[in-house]
Amino acid sequence: MKTKQNKKKNREFIHQLYYKNRINFIVTIILTIAMSSLNLMISWLIQQIMDCTANQDMQALVRSAWIVIIVVVIYTIANVMYRAVYPRFLQRAMQQYRDYAFSRLTQKSLRSFSKEGTALYVSALTNDCTSIENNYLAATFTLIELLFCFLGALIMMLYYSPVMLVLAVALSFLPVAVSMTAGNRLTEQEKEISKKNERFVSIVNELLSGFPVIKSFRAETQASRLFSQRNEQAEEAKKNKRRTEQLISLLANDAGIIAQMGIFLAGAWLAISGKGVTAGVVIVFVQLMNYILNPISQVPLLWSNRKAAIALMEKLSDALSENVREEGREKLNGFSEKIEVKDLTYGYEPESPVLKDLDVQFDAGKSYAIVGGSGSGKSTLLNLLMGSSSNYQGEICIDGVSIKNIESESLYQLMTSVQQNVFVFNDTIRNNVTMFHEFPDKEVTLALERSGLSEFIEKRGEEFVCGENGANLSGGERQRISIARALLRKSPILLVDEATAALDAATARAVSFSILNLVGMTRIVVTHRLEEAILRRYDKILVMKNGTICEQGNFDTLMQQKGQFYSLFQIAH
Numbered sequence: 395m396k397t398k399q400n401k402k403k404n405r406e407f408i409h410q411l412y413y414k415n416r417i418n419f420i421v422t423i424i425l426t427i428a429m430s431s432l433n434l435m436i437s438w439l440i441q442q443i444m445d446c447t448a449n450q451d452m453q454a455l456v457r458s459a460w461i462v463i464i465v466v467v468i469y470t471i472a473n474v475m476y477r478a479v480y481p482r483f484l485q486r487a488m489q490q491y492r493d494y495a496f497s498r499l500t501q502k503s504l505r506s507f508s509k510e511g512t513a514l515y516v517s518a519l520t521n522d523c524t525s526i527e528n529n530y531l532a533a534t535f536t537l538i539e540l541l542f543c544f545l546g547a548l549i550m551m552l553y554y555s556p557v558m559l560v561l562a563v564a565l566s567f568l569p570v571a572v573s574m575t576a577g578n579r580l581t582e583q584e585k586e587i588s589k590k591n592e593r594f595v596s597i598v599n600e601l602l603s604g605f606p607v608i609k610s611f612r613a614e615t616q617a618s619r620l621f622s623q624r625n626e627q628a629e630e631a632k633k634n635k636r637r638t639e640q641l642i643s644l645l646a647n648d649a650g651i652i653a654q655m656g657i658f659l660a661g662a663w664l665a666i667s668g669k670g671v672t673a674g675v676v677i678v679f680v681q682l683m684n685y686i687l688n689p690i691s692q693v694p695l696l697w698s699n700r701k702a703a704i705a706l707m708e709k710l711s712d713a714l715s716e717n718v719r720e721e722g723r724e725k726l727n728g729f730s731e732k733i734e735v736k737d738l739t740y741g742y743e744p745e746s747p748v749l750k751d752l753d754v755q756f757d758a759g760k761s762y763a764i765v766g767g768s769g770s771g772k773s774t775l776l777n778l779l780m781g782s783s784s785n786y787q788g789e790i791c792i793d794g795v796s797i798k799n800i801e802s803e804s805l806y807q808l809m810t811s812v813q814q815n816v817f818v819f820n821d822t823i824r825n826n827v828t829m830f831h832e833f834p835d836k837e838v839t840l841a842l843e844r845s846g847l848s849e850f851i852e853k854r855g856e857e858f859v860c861g862e863n864g865a866n867l868s869g870g871e872r873q874r875i876s877i878a879r880a881l882l883r884k885s886p887i888l889l890v891d892e893a894t895a896a897l898d899a900a901t902a903r904a905v906s907f908s909i910l911n912l913v914g915m916t917r918i919v920v921t922h923r924l925e926e927a928i929l930r931r932y933d934k935i936l937v938m939k940n941g942t943i944c945e946q947g948n949f950d951t952l953m954q955q956k957g958q959f960y961s962l963f964q965i966a967h
C-alpha cells in the first residue's frame with residue numbers, strides 16, 4: 395500500500411505539468427469544447443439543409459448557407475488558436491516535468507544512487523516521457539472532446555426523437571461490450587513495455603560503455619546477440635499492446651457499423667411509415683451516432699493508456715523517493731581532529747563480511763597509504779568512509795560524530811574522492827576542473843599548477859575541449875583533472891582509490907607526489923604501487939589483510955618488522 399507521503403510526491407510530478415501552465419491548459423480546453431460544439435452544430439446544419447431540400451424552402455437554405463459560413467469562420471479561428479496554444483502547453487508541461495525529475499534526481503545521495511542502475515532513469519526521461527505526452531496530456535483533450543460531443547449528441551437526439559434515442563442506446567450495447575474487453579489489459583501491457591524498455595536502455599548503455607572491451611576481445615557477435623535479444627523483447631512487448639489495440643478497434647469498428655446501419659434503417663422505416671421523423675433527422679442521427687460510438691470505442695483505450703502513463707510518473711516518483719538514506723541531521727563545518735574507525739564489520743552480503751572488527755584512526759592533515767593484497771577490503775573501507783552504506787556494525791566517526799548522523803551534503807563537503815576512473819565531461823578543461831562553478835582565476839591557476847596541469851594548459855589552453863569522457867586526454871591528464879578538482883574544492887579530506895593504477899610509472903610518481911604535497915589536507919590513498927620513494931613520504935602506511943589492518947607504521951618500521959608489508963614489498967621488487 396502506498397503511503398500518504400508517496401502519493402503526495404507522485405502528485406508533485408503531475409503538478410509540474412500544469413505549473414505556470416494553467417492558462418494554456420484552460421484555453422486549450424475552452425477551444426476543444428468550442429470546436430466540439432461547432433462539430434455538433436454542423437450535424438444540426440446537415441439536418442436543416444436536408445429538410446430545406448425536402449420542403450423545397452429556398453429562403454431557409456440561404457439562411458443555412460450563411461450559418462455555414464459563420465460556423466466555418468469561427469471554426470477556422472478556433473483551430474488557428476488551438477494550434478498556437480496546444481503545442482505551447484505540451485512544450486511547457488514536458489519541459490517542466492523533465493527538469494523537475496532531473497533536479498529531484500540530483501538530490502539523491504550518492505549512496506542511494508549507486509545502488510540503482512541508470513537505465514531506469516534514462517528510460518523515464520526519454521521513452522516514458524513520450525508516453526506521458528501522448529497518453530496522458532494529449533489524451534486529456536481527446537477525452538474532453540469525446541465526452542462533450544457524447545453528451546451534446548445525446549441531448550440533440552433526445553430533442554429530435556426520443557424513440558430513436560432509445561434505439562440508438564440499445565444499438566450501442568454491442569460496442570460497449572467490445573470496449574469493456576480492453577479493461578486493464580492495456581495498462582498492464584504498457585507497464586510491460588516500460589519495463590522491457592528499461593532493460594533495453596540498460597544493455598545499450600553497457601554495450602556502448604564497454605565498446606573498447608568488445609572490440610579487443612572480438613566479442614562483436616556476442617554483443618550483437620545480447621543487443622538483439624533485448625531489442626526483440628522490447629519490440630515484442632510493443633507488439634502485444636498493438637495487437638490488443640488492433641483487436642479492440644477491429645471489433646469496435648464492426649460493432650459500430652452494425653449500430654450505425656441499424657439506426658439508419660430504423661430511422662428510414664420510421665420516416666416511411668410517417669412516425670414524425672424527417673429524412674434530415676434520419677441523416678443527423680446517423681451523423682450523431684458517430685459521437686456516441688467514438689467515445690464507446692475510444693474511451694476505455696484512452697483511459698487505460700492514461701492510467702498507464704500516470705503509473706509511469708509514479709514509477710519515477712517512487713524510484714526517486716526510494717533508497718534515500720535515513721538522512722543524518724548533523725552538519726560539520728570542518729574537520730579538525732580525526733576520523734576514528736572502531737570495530738568496523740561490514741559485508742555486501744551480511745553473512746560474509748569483507749571488513750572484520752577493523753580499528754584505525756586517521757589524524758587531520760596527515761597522509762595515509764593503504765596497501766594490501768587484492769580483495770583485502772581497501773576500496774570497501776574507502777567507500778564506507780565516503781558514506782556509501784550505513785549498514786555496518788561498529789562506528790565511523792568524524793571529529794567524534796558518527797557519519798550515520800551527518801547530513802549527506804555536509805559529508806560530501808568534507809570529502810573529495812579521486813577514483814581510478816575519472817569522469818570527464820565533453821567540455822573545456824577549465825569547466826571540467828571547476829565542475830561548472832565560478833572560481834577566481836587565481837585559484838584555478840593555482841589548482842592547475844599544483845595538480846601538474848600547467849604545462850598542458852600552456853600548450854593547449856584552458857578552453858581545450860576534452861572530448862567524450864576525456865577521449866582527447868591521456869590517462870595522466872584525466873587523473874590530474876580529478877586532482878585539480880579536489881584541490882579547488884578545498885575539502886579537508888581527500889580519498890584516493892588506485893588513482894595512479896592506469897598510469898605509466900613516471901606519471902604515476904608525479905601524480906602521487908602532487909597528492910603528497912597537498913599540505914593541510916588529510917589524504918587517504920589506496921595504492922598498489924609499492925615504491926619506496928613514495929611510500930616513505932606518507933605519515934603512515936596501513937596494511938590490510940582479510941578485512942582487517944594487520945600492520946601499521948612508517949616505511950622503515952614496517953620493513954624492520956619483516957611481516958606482511960615486508961613480504962608485499964619484496965614480491966613487488
Ligand SMILES: Nc1ncnc2c1ncn2[C@@H]1O[C@H](COP(=O)(O)OP(=O)(O)OP(=O)(O)O)[C@@H](O)[C@H]1O
Nearest residue numbers: 742743748766767768769770771772773774775920
Ligand atoms: N559491490 C560489491 N558487491 C559484492 N561484493 C563486493 C562488492 N565490491 C567488492 N566486493 C567484494 O568485497 C571484497 C573486497 O573488495 P575490495 O574492492 O574492497 O578489495 P580491494 O582490497 O580494494 O581489492 P583490489 O586491490 O583488488 O581493488 C572482494 O572479495 C570483492 O569481491
